[in-house]
Structures are given as structure tokens and as C-alpha cells.
Amino acid sequence: MLFHVTMEVKLPPDMPATEANDIKTRERDYAQKLMRDGKWPHIWRVAGRYANVSIFxxxxxxxxxxxxxxxPLFPYMDIKVTALARHPSAI
Structure with a gap:
């Protein structure tokens, strides 16, 4: 089943840089594992924002x-999910 997911990250402004960098590193590693496993086949950065549009x-x-x-960034994300269905005109 395909899902369109938008994620916007909102880290606390007072979060220490070392903590933020650690979370971002763990986030990248986890996300790339999901990508390699085929669970997260598409991700695009939203220009000008700390956000992405993804397909799961x-x-x-x-x-x-x-x-x-x-x-790892889940506690700091605003996430919107839309379930996708095949369009009848798709070839």
C-alpha cells in the first residue's frame, strides 16, 4: 500500500548542537535502511524548509x-499522511 507523507521538522531552538547532530545522524541511518529495504522508495526535500515529501x-x-x-526525529515532526490508490487513467 502506498502512502504520501509530508514531514516538517521543528527542533527546539535551544537544543544543543551536539544533540541535534546526533539525532540527525541516527535519522539518516534509519531512513536509509528503510530506503534500502524498499519501504521508503521516494524522498524529496521541500525547498526552503526543513521538510520532505515522501512515498512509503x-x-x-x-x-x-x-x-x-x-x-529519531519523530517527536519533533509535523507529519501528514495520505493513503494513495491507483488512478483509473494510469497506464
Whole structure:
């Protein structure tokens, strides 16, 4: 099942740089594992914002929630999810 997911990161302005850098490193490693596993086949940066637009390919909403909540930056994200269905005009 495909999901369109938008994520915007809002780190606290007073978070120490070392802590922020550690979280970002763990985030990258986790995200790249999901990409290699085929669960996160597409990610695009939103220009001018600390945000992305992504496509996830997972079994269902429960699996998506598990993967998203495992993101190290999850506590600092505003996430919007849209389930996708095949368009009848698609070839």
C-alpha cells in the first residue's frame, strides 16, 4: 500500500548542537535502511524548509505508523499522511 507523507521538522531552538547532530545522524541511518529495504522508495526535500515529501510502500497504516514513530526525529515532526490508490487513467 502506498502512502504520501509530508514531514516538517521543528527542533527546539535551544537544543544543543551536539544533540541535534546526533539525532540527525541516527535519522539518516534509519531512513536509509528503510530506503534500502524498499519501504521508503521516494524522498524529496521541500525547498526552503526543513521538510520532505515522501512515498512509503508498506503493508498498511499500522506498519507505516510503526516506521514513522521509529524515526529519531519523530517527536519533533509535523507529519501528514495520505493513503494513495491507483488512478483509473494510469497506464
Amino acid at each position: 510502500d508498506v503493508a498498511d497504516g499500522d506498519e507505516l505508523h510503526t516506521l514513522l514513530s521509529g524515526l
